[in-house]
Amino acid sequence: MEQQPKYYIVEASLLPEVFLKVAQANRCLQSGEIRTVGEATQKVGLSRSAYYKYKDGIKPLFEAATQSIITFSLMVSDRAGVLSGILSVFARSGANILTINQSIPVNGQAAVTIAARTGGMDRSVEQLMAEIMSISGVARMEILARE
Incomplete structure (x- = not known):
């Protein structure tokens, strides 16, 4: 083996x-x-x-991470288009989204978990996260797990 x-x-x-x-x-x-x-x-x-x-x-850490499945945890505002904007960044990067889970908003904020296969991306995970964090309505984004 x-x-x-x-x-x-x-x-x-x-x-x-x-x-x-x-x-x-x-x-x-x-x-x-x-x-x-x-x-x-x-x-x-x-x-x-x-x-x-x-x-x-x-390989640099974030480059090595592009070969895996990464689960991201986000906190987003309960506003129309925020989640759509996030998903657009994933799509443009070449990431393959495997799952999306969103909690019911509390006090105008919702927790979102996205698992994505990152091997096909045309940018680093760090660049992807920076682009998502620049979206109005994204309060927090971190890597929850790597496989």
């Missing part, structure tokens, strides 16, 4: 320099700033062999 990979959250200053350089090279390539691995590794001062050894295992 194939063993599932294990992941750890480590503060960046504790990581060996090679891991940070791989992350920098990945960012250069993903942004389109640089088009080849050779150029990216040269820019960050890393050997190509070290890059290829670690490239698939090093």
Whole structure:
């Protein structure tokens, strides 16, 4: 039976320099700033062999989260269009919404829980959350669970 990979959250200053350089090279390539691995590794001062050894295992936290099912918890105003605006952001990002639960509003606020598969998104989870938080009527948004 194939063993599932294990992941750890480590503060960046504790990581060996090679891991940070791989992350920098990945960012250069993903942004389109640089088009080849050779150029990216040269820019960050890393050997190509070290890059290829670690490239698939090093991802920023929110990028790694895009490969999973994430359950978000929100507190929203009881106003027409707020939930619709939130769902539009999910749709534009490429997230696949699996479930939506909304409580009955109390004092003009409703709790909303949204579970979404985030692997197809064209932005980071952090960017998605920032865009949703900018919607008038969204008071709070946090990650409740990751699978």
